[in-house]
Amino acid sequence: MADATIQLSALTGIWRPVYAHRLALHATADTVVLAAWRKDTHGISLGPAVAAWRQAVGESTDTQRQHRRQAAAAAVLVVLAARSWRRTRRALATAAQRAHRAGWAAGHHLVTQDHDDDTPYDTPGSQYVLGAPDMPDDTADATATAVLTAALKTTANRAGRAMADSTNDPQQDAEDALEAGLDLALAADVAVSAAYGAGMLAAYLADADAAVQWLTAGDERVCETCLSNEAAGPYSLLGAPTLPAHPRCRCCLAPA
Template sequence: MPSPTINLADVKGIWRPVYARRQALHATADAIILAAWRADLHGIGLAPAVAAWRQATGETVDPATQRRRQAAAAAVLGTLSARSWRRTRAALALAAKRAHRAGWAAGHAIVTQDNADDTDFEEPADSPYRIGSPDMTDHTADATAASVLTAALRAGANRAGRAMADSEEDPEGEAEGILGDGLDLELASDVAVSAAYGAGMLSAYLGAGAQAVVWMTAGDARVCNLCQDNETDSPYSLLGAPSLPAHARCRCCLAPA
């Protein structure tokens, strides 16, 4: 069984190109998705949301802070939900498919190359959809995109609503600034990309006949208790391993036992 912990400060062997590619994957996904988000967000005005919020809470009434924030969040979410987010959906679906394929390529390299070999590996050739395939179906990619967008819109509306409700001078501008930073979409898409990557790895391991996997942490002071517990409790059956990622920005990985 491989040693569970990866030392990201000094990555050696096959894990060097695996993690280099993974970091590049996330950086590219962030850039593509946030560019699509900002293009879809362009021209949005939250003045109707501010008006709806004020109507819901009453101009002359000073309601409890929580009620003000909830009403503001609902108003923002209504404005956001009226948009199609076509570019963002497409970018999310593309990122998920690329991540699954990248995870499969990494998993395939891990089970086929010498563990000490730190040379780069090839991308998989096109293949039909089957068990162990490097490809994610369009249906799964679209469903992933829809789920991520729904979560990001709700989280973004909650943050923007809080800013709107707490602002004394410019509620519209404060809320639009929150949406413009794209943080909620970035975090939600990071989880989705890592999940697709992990699913791709498991697909490669499954196709190679692996029976169990170990959870591998990054081996530094930033490792959280949840990830450390996942590593300590390894190995797991191939389909019984904890879901990757354990949280947003998770750096852990799965390796065949």
């Protein structure tokens, strides 16, 4: 049976190996995706974006700040959308597939082991069937594309803001914001959590478990959405809210 709320600050029993795996998973994905992003953004020039932006807003100073930022973001997005982001896309897809397997292993462990048991466990091998540990390649690619598309948009907004608000060198400030990859770190987090949650559900499906509970991390940082997800459970396997409720969500779906 699931115990309500996990208590991340004082993990006991089965939650110890489960969250150790999960933290390592997120850390690795973060590193790998950001490394790919740095390679993909290397040598990128936002000069054309600055030129397009200047043409769109003109040199007049009475233009609304919000309008100037939006025009800059749109100009940056044109440059970003023209690139393939091959490495970043690949890194996100791989991170999602790893996370799916990790989620499956955690879910399988939660179903089959006593919850007081804190011994480590491995991730098994398998094939692409319903309830299997592996996320199919096309699902991983679709996940990577969706997450990347959203992240490019927020990155364009961030770089556009840096460009429009720059007091010195709009191009350099925008390129710095681009290369920092803050939105990609969040994107990696979301991709990993979503795949992890899907992997958990696949494990429960494979074990024919009927219901799941949404468990929060049990500290003061838990948000209202996650608290109400926990309060509204247990759920049927297909009726449960999907992880993550938001970026950096630490919640978990456990057998109810």
